[in-house]
Amino acid sequence: MVSYNNNNSLRRQDILALCNLRQDGRKKDEIRRLHCNLRPLHTGTNSCHGGSCLFEMGLTRVLVSVSGPTECARRSDESVDKANLTVKVSQSPFATSSTRQQTSATSKRMLEMSNDIKTAFQAAVLLQLYPRAAIFVNVHILADDGGVLECAINAVTLALVGSGIALKDLVCACSAGTLNEMVLLDLNRVEEMDGSGSACKMSVATMPQRSSVVLTKLSSRFTIKELEVVLKRAQVGCRSxxxxxxxxxxDHHATLVAARMGNVHVKVNI
Structure with missing residues (x-):
C-alpha cells in the first residue's frame, strides 16, 4: 500500500512537469484562488471596529481589524498635521505546520512584517485628513502557506476601505520569484522553502491605478535582468x-446600499 501511494505521487509530479505546471496545478503566471470577506467586526463589549476583512490567498488566511480614527491614548503620540498609524501583527500557534512554540525569531519576523505593512500604507493612506488622531490596524495570521505578507497587505487594504479611511488608491500585493530558472507568480510555502536553494522571491505592493510601487522586499539576491523580469511579473499579479x-x-457597496433602502432579504434555515 505504501509503495502504491508513492508511485501515485511520483506519477502526479511527472504529469505536472510534462504539462509545465507547478506542484499545486497552477501555471507559472497564475495567482492562487482569492477569497475576501469584508464586514464589520464586533467585539465582546458590543462595540464595532471600523472595518475588518478575512482574506485568503490559497491556503494562507489573514484576519485584519481596523479601528479609528480615534483619539490618541497619549499626547506624545499625537501629530498636529497627520494621524498616527499603528500596525500590530500576531500569529496563531496553528498557523504553520511547525510544532515549535513562538520564539524570538518569530517575534522578530512579526515586528518586521508590521514595519513593512506600515511603510506600504503610510504612502497610501491620506493621514493628513485626520490630524491628532490614531488609526489602529491589527493583523492576525490564521494560516501561513506562503505569501503571508502579501495576503496581510491585501487584507489591510480592504479593512481600511470598510472602515471608511481615505486612500489614494488600493494597495495590492503579490509575490514573484525564480525557481529552477523559471519565473513564477504568487509563490506558495513549498516553493518559498524549496530544498534545492534555488528559490528567489520578491514581494511587491503597488497602487495599480497610479502605477506606483509602495513596497518591495527581496528574500535573496537577483541579477539586474532577473530583477526587471520578476518585478514586472509581480506587478501583473498585483493587477490581478x-x-x-x-x-x-x-459588491460590498451594493449590499450596504440595498440594506439602507430595506431591500436586503435574509434567509433563515430552521
Whole structure:
C-alpha cells in the first residue's frame, strides 16, 4: 500500500512537469484562488471596529481589524498635521505546520512584517485628513502557506476601505520569484522553502491605478535582468489582485446600499 501511494505521487509530479505546471496545478503566471470577506467586526463589549476583512490567498488566511480614527491614548503620540498609524501583527500557534512554540525569531519576523505593512500604507493612506488622531490596524495570521505578507497587505487594504479611511488608491500585493530558472507568480510555502536553494522571491505592493510601487522586499539576491523580469511579473499579479478586490468592494457597496433602502432579504434555515 505504501509503495502504491508513492508511485501515485511520483506519477502526479511527472504529469505536472510534462504539462509545465507547478506542484499545486497552477501555471507559472497564475495567482492562487482569492477569497475576501469584508464586514464589520464586533467585539465582546458590543462595540464595532471600523472595518475588518478575512482574506485568503490559497491556503494562507489573514484576519485584519481596523479601528479609528480615534483619539490618541497619549499626547506624545499625537501629530498636529497627520494621524498616527499603528500596525500590530500576531500569529496563531496553528498557523504553520511547525510544532515549535513562538520564539524570538518569530517575534522578530512579526515586528518586521508590521514595519513593512506600515511603510506600504503610510504612502497610501491620506493621514493628513485626520490630524491628532490614531488609526489602529491589527493583523492576525490564521494560516501561513506562503505569501503571508502579501495576503496581510491585501487584507489591510480592504479593512481600511470598510472602515471608511481615505486612500489614494488600493494597495495590492503579490509575490514573484525564480525557481529552477523559471519565473513564477504568487509563490506558495513549498516553493518559498524549496530544498534545492534555488528559490528567489520578491514581494511587491503597488497602487495599480497610479502605477506606483509602495513596497518591495527581496528574500535573496537577483541579477539586474532577473530583477526587471520578476518585478514586472509581480506587478501583473498585483493587477490581478486589484481586479478581484475592486469587485469585492463594489459588491460590498451594493449590499450596504440595498440594506439602507430595506431591500436586503435574509434567509433563515430552521
Amino acid at each position: 489582485v486589484y481586479d478581484v478586490m475592486a469587485q469585492v468592494i463594489r
